[in-house]
Every structure is written in structure tokens, then in C-alpha cells.
Amino acid sequence: MSAVAALRRPLGEDLSGFIALLRQLRVPHRVSEESGEQVLWVADEAQAEGVRGLFQRYPQGDGGGTLPAGEQRSSRPGILSQLRASPLTALMLLLTLIVAALTGLGGNHATMHWLTFQDYRIAGQYAYFTPWQDSLQAGQWWRLVTPMLIHFGWLHLAMNGMWYWELGRRIEARQGGLLLFGLTLVFSLLSNLAQFGFGGAGLFGGLSGVLYGLLGYCWIFQLLAPTPAYALPRGVLAMMLIWLLVCLSGAIDLLGFGAIANAAHVGGLLAGCAAGLLGGALARARR
Template identity: 30%
Template sequence: MQANYWKNNPVTVSLIAIQVVVFLMMTMMGGSTNTVVLLKFGALNASLVQAGQWWRLITPVFVHIGFAHILINSITLYFIGLYIEQLFGHWRMLVIYFVSAIAGNLLSTFWISNGLSAGASTAIFGLFGAFIMLGVTFRENQAIRMLGRQFLILVVLNIVTDLFVPGIDLAGHLGGLVGGFLAGYAVGAPRLGHVNSVERVLATVVLVLGLLVLFVKVS
């Protein structure tokens, strides 16, 4: 089963491997809680993004602050990636992952004027959003519908927790969630069935316009 996981989920495995390698490099260069090290490896900082360092809308998904942070995100990505990569396919998962990351980090940059944040949670929330999209679109599929509901409950619990825990990037999580939900419609899920063309076009337009508006607001 383990061997099949690595073979059938190359995108998930690669993403986890990259963030682990980055974490080890950060540890060797001064520690993953060191602000200078975090910024050097691409953590999100609104001022630097607005100064033109747009790559920081993507690089934070590979940067984590402390061992507990990378452990939780890696475990979560391991399990949600199993579903998303198999149901959407490899390249579609990759698109959803990075679109969610950009959406989450853009909203975070717009919402939070200063400070520093990092982690794969913006993209992971996007994967949850994509699965919720499957639950809505393929609600006649009992297994997908039930899993979609479970993920929705998990997301709601996480967001409620975010409201009471200081230091959590709620904007990033919400942006990633919505970005992943819309991106799921945009790329479709042919392995499961047909997604309504009108819904796909509408979701794509809303997603693109939303990202453009945030980009303009941030810049």
C-alpha cells in the first residue's frame, strides 16, 4: 500500500519532500523560527510583496515555522493529497494547490499590513475547498458527498479555532479555501464525471477577477 501511495501520488509526495528539505536547510542555516532565515527562504511579508517580491505569494507554502508546524501540515497534506490527486489527477491538483496558495497569500497581504507568515495551510485549505466543490457537484455520489460534508465540518472547526488563536493567518486560510473551491470548478474532475460548463466558466471568471482585484489592491 505504501509503495502504491508513492507511485500514485507523485505530486503530493513531491510537495511534502520539498517542504521537508527546505525545513532541514532552514534548520542548518539558523533555525526555522529565525526571522532572518524565514525571510531569506521566502516567508510572506506584505511590505516585501508590495515592493515587488511577488514570488512570496508562492514560496511560503514550502516554509514552516517550527517542527510542530511542518509536522501537522505534512500529515494533513499527506491525507488530503491522497483524495485530491486521485480524484482530480496530478496536474489538476498542482494547479489547485498553487492557485489556492496565491489566493490565500494575496488576501493575507491585503488584510495584514505587516508581520510575517508561512506554511502550506493556505494551499491545504484550497484542497479542502476543492473537495467541498466535489461534494456539491457530485452529490449523487454518496461517498463523495459524505466526505465533502466531513471536510466542510473540519474546515468550519478550523476557522472557528483560528478566530480564538493568536498568530493564525485567518485571511490566508479563507483565501485559500475560496481559491481552491473555485479552482476545482475551473479545472474540472473528469475522473469523476462532467462538471456543468456554465458553472466552470462562471467559477473561472470569478476566480480570475478576484485574483486581479486583490493584485491591484495589494500593488
């Protein structure tokens, strides 16, 4: 599916009010800069027509709260429309679900060992790991990123999936699926390397490192070049950072909920902040 350009406006025109209105109506969209214009993209031509009509009536947004309630209801997309508007985000979550089924949420070692950072085999109650350099020399480069697809339990999968849906859609709507895909791979690589470098051989996985990378990206980008898409509620940012500190304290391990890949979380967050600094600075310079 290719996006449709709903509006093309001069670069100096302030669209923040109208963008806020689209967010209020939960209309999936993104804004790009092309040839000295702001281009507002939506999922399909039907949505584009609706957005154009809405812009004619409310070019500055709905600051007075005059939008009819019936129009608010009709403008909110269903789940299928949201999936079509965020194909890369949806594809990543689908792939994660498929891997969860194939690996039995971490219980099927016969399939899981193909996706872990290091290959391993189970003998009795022990796991014996192959040096990761040997796997790379054998051409198994996918191991550098595929641990992000492995999850250990339904709660682990549900929480990570929910946050990837929330953060991934924002980036895909604002800057496109290609950037989201690149960020996902880079944050997975760096968080996996951080976890292996800090913790050594072991079984680890999940999207958490990537999620902290996406969080850091949106956070720092928004500080440098504010955009409605990356305006995270303060409670969300605070909760994620507090959870990181709780995990680093060791309280989760003491409560018996299993080991936490803290190095992956920290590595992902630092990588995300660095990427957000670069992306935000470039966006600010273009403005």
C-alpha cells in the same frame, strides 16, 4: 512514473460500486473520461492486472461483503506503493521537509528570508521588511507562493503535512498531478495575497491556506458532481470548519499558541470553493 490504464469501460456504465471496493481495499487509482470511455488508472502494471482480475469477480463491488479477508490484506498497498501512486503529493511534502530543515522551522532567518512574501532583515529585536513591489521588480516572483513551504514548529509541519497527504492524494488520484500542482500554486498565491492585504507586513507561512483551498474544492465539487474520491467524512469537514471559526475568534492567540494567519485560511477556502464550483459544474455538464 506514468500511470497504467487498468480498465476502459463505456461512459454510461456505473462503476461506483467497483470504485468503492477499490477505496475499501485502499488501492490508489483515478478515473478519467477519454473518447467516450471511462478509464481507470493505477500506479503500475502489477496493480492493473490485480484490478482487472478483481473486476471480473466483483464488477458491481463487494456490496454483500463476500470479499475474502486474505484478499483484502493482499490488495492493500504499502507506503512505497502509495508514494509511487501520488508522486506530486509526495514531492510537495518532500520539498516542505527540505525547507523545514533549511529554515530551522522558522528559526534560521539567513535562509528563511529568501522564501517569505516580503524580504526582510533582522536588526536587534526588530524585523525590517522590504516593500514587496521592490522584490517583484527585482524578479523575485517566487515569493508570491513560497511562504506555503515555511513552517514554524514541528506540530505546524506535522498537521499541515498530514492534511496535504490526505487531500492531495484524493485530487491527484481523481484528476491527476498536474491539476493538483496548479491548484496548490493558485491557492497559495491567493491565500498569501489575502493575508498580506489584511495583515500587512509580517512573517507568515505554512500550507494551511492551500489546505483550506483543497478542502473547499473537494467539498463543492462533490456537491455538484459526486465522486468517491472526494467523499470526505462529514466529521473531517466539520472539524476543519470549526477549527477555522475557533481561529477567527481569537481564542488561539489568547491561549499563547502564536498568531494565526486567518486571512490566508479564509482566502484559501473561498478560492477553493470557487474552483470546486467551476470544476464540479464542468464535470456535471460532461456527465
